[in-house]
Amino acid sequence: MSTDSPRGILTEIGTWTSRPTAFLIVGLYVAAMAIFAPHELNWHSVATLITWLMTLFIQRAEHRDTQAIQAKLDELLRSNSRASDALTHIDRQEPEEIERARGD
Numbered sequence: 001m002s003t004d005s006p007r008g009i010l011t012e013i014g015t016w017t018s019r020p021t022a023f024l025i026v027g028l029y030v031a032a033m034a035i036f037a038p039h040e041l042n043w044h045s046v047a048t049l050i051t052w053l054m055t056l057f058i059q060r061a062e063h064r065d066t067q068a069i070q071a072k073l074d075e076l077l078r079s080n081s082r083a084s085d086a087l088t089h090i091d092r093q094e095p096e097e098i099e100r101a102r103g104d
Helices: 006-016 020-036 043-079 095-102
Strands: none
Touching (some): 006 095, 020 043
């Protein structure tokens, strides 16, 4: 997958936000905000931070589920001698390319 295009960059950001590092960054942001701007902690900022965390939780769960499904499908393709291995690495392509390959 190429990160030279905006699509590639967006895909990489989506993958990156599913990593534990993203939670650490939000935690550091909250700590810095509490230390340097405690007067800015109001209901609006707390709601925004909760929304960010929920988004990261959802992204992580979806990424985990997608990776599990992909691993299962890869195993099925490897175990079936009649299956074509042409689609084994389709997950490395951009979503638009996958849609074209599916014929949608």
